[in-house]
Amino acid sequence: MSQRHTDVTGHVDEGQACAILDVLNRVSGKWSIAVLIRTAGGPVRFTELERSIEGISRRMLTLTLRNLERDGLITRTVYPTVPAKVKYTATDMARELYDHLVGLTAWAERHGPAVVASRAAYDRAAAAPAT
Amino acid sequence: MSQRHTDVTGHVDEGQACAILDVLNRVSGKWSIAVLIRTAGGPVRFTELERSIEGISRRMLTLTLRNLERDGLITRTVYPTVPAKVKYTATDMARELYDHLVGLTAWAERHGPAVVASRAAYDRAAAAPAT
DNA sequence: CGGGATCCGGATGGATACTG
DNA sequence: CAGTATCCATCCGGATCCCG
Numbered sequence: 001m002s003q004r005h006t007d008v009t010g011h012v013d014e015g016q017a018c019a020i021l022d023v024l025n026r027v028s029g030k031w032s033i034a035v036l037i038r039t040a041g042g043p044v045r046f047t048e049l050e051r052s053i054e055g056i057s058r059r060m061l062t063l064t065l066r067n068l069e070r071d072g073l074i075t076r077t078v079y080p081t082v083p084a085k086v087k088y089t090a091t092d093m094a095r096e097l098y099d100h101l102v103g104l105t106a107w108a109e110r111h112g113p114a115v116v117a118s119r120a121a122y123d124r125a126a127a128a129p130a131t
Numbered sequence: 132m133s134q135r136h137t138d139v140t141g142h143v144d145e146g147q148a149c150a151i152l153d154v155l156n157r158v159s160g161k162w163s164i165a166v167l168i169r170t171a172g173g174p175v176r177f178t179e180l181e182r183s184i185e186g187i188s189r190r191m192l193t194l195t196l197r198n199l200e201r202d203g204l205i206t207r208t209v210y211p212t213v214p215a216k217v218k219y220t221a222t223d224m225a226r227e228l229y230d231h232l233v234g235l236t237a238w239a240e241r242h243g244p245a246v247v248a249s250r251a252a253y254d255r256a257a258a259a260p261a262t
Numbered sequence: 263c264g265g266g267a268t269c270c271g272g273a274t275g276g277a278t279a280c281t282g
Numbered sequence: 283c284a285g286t287a288t289c290c291a292t293c294c295g296g297a298t299c300c301c302g
Contacts, residue, residue: 016236017164020235023236023238023243024155024232026246027155028152028156030275033148033151034148037147045283046284047283050284057276058277059275059276059278059287060274060276062284062286063275070250072246081283083283084283093242093245097235101155101235103231104155104231104232106231107154107227108151111224112150114224115202115204115224118202119202123201161294161295162295176263181264188296189265190266190267190295191296193264194295214264215263215265217263217265
């Protein structure tokens with residue numbers, strides 16, 4: 001993992017793809033990023049997340065939190081009060097990761113329209129009869 | 132899409148997550164990145180890809196290429212020779228995207244071990260009996 | 263050679279009812 | 283409040299056969 005992945009020609013080897021794919025799979029879940037965003041600013045409670053994420057089910061929120069916690073991207077803190085209280089916070093590692101993801105957003109904003117257009121054109125061509 | 136997604140406090144809104152997720156889903160396929168890497172250097176033939184990607188099936192290669200083409204990330208060129216010949220090349224847009232993905236690799240290399248460790252610790256704790 | 267069509271299994275994600 | 287358990291729909295990816 002500490003070896004270089006590019007040679008003098010700038011060519012990239014297969015390991016590169018694996019590394020990228022690995023981190024990608026970690027956050028490519030439908031809700032992972034939403035959770036990361038909301039926990040990056042400090043501790044947030046379960047219900048807070050459930051209400052703010054709009055559309056997420058209890059189950060998916062739990063699963064997402066579990067996976068992120070497992071990977072060390074968020075920390076879970078339980079307050080043993082009478083009505084149980086749990087807060088989640090993104091770790092520094094996660095915040096750093098998120099910064100990189102923001103770089104992707106820049107790309108999305110620059111080329112998003114082009115992608116949409118390309119897609120529309122492609123679909124139109126595919127739907128076009130032989131005529 | 133051209134609006135800013137962060138306010139003065141640095142807080143991020145929901146649109147941000149959608150934008151990231153959008154581009155993420157585009158390349159999070161199991162083979163997309165592998166194809167992108169190989170086509171970034173110039174035109175590559177279908178069979179070339181099939182042999183170099185090792186483990187990919189004809190179907191998945193086709194599907195991956197189709198999706199990337201649809202999104203305008205690769206261009207497809209058909210040479211109407213007797214045995215049909217087709218070449219694929221990553222577009223500039225795709226190369227730019229790939230550059231951002233490389234940034235994620237840096238993160239993966241820095242924190243990969245930590246993630247693996249965290250995961251192992253988590254699993255060990257989960258497997259531990261009540262004793 | 264470069265695909266398309268079909269079938270299939272596993273993983274992913276959603277809805278909801280139940281619980282400490 | 284913060285989950286867990288269960289059931290179900292969908293999608294992704296693989297294998298295989300067929301076609302121009």
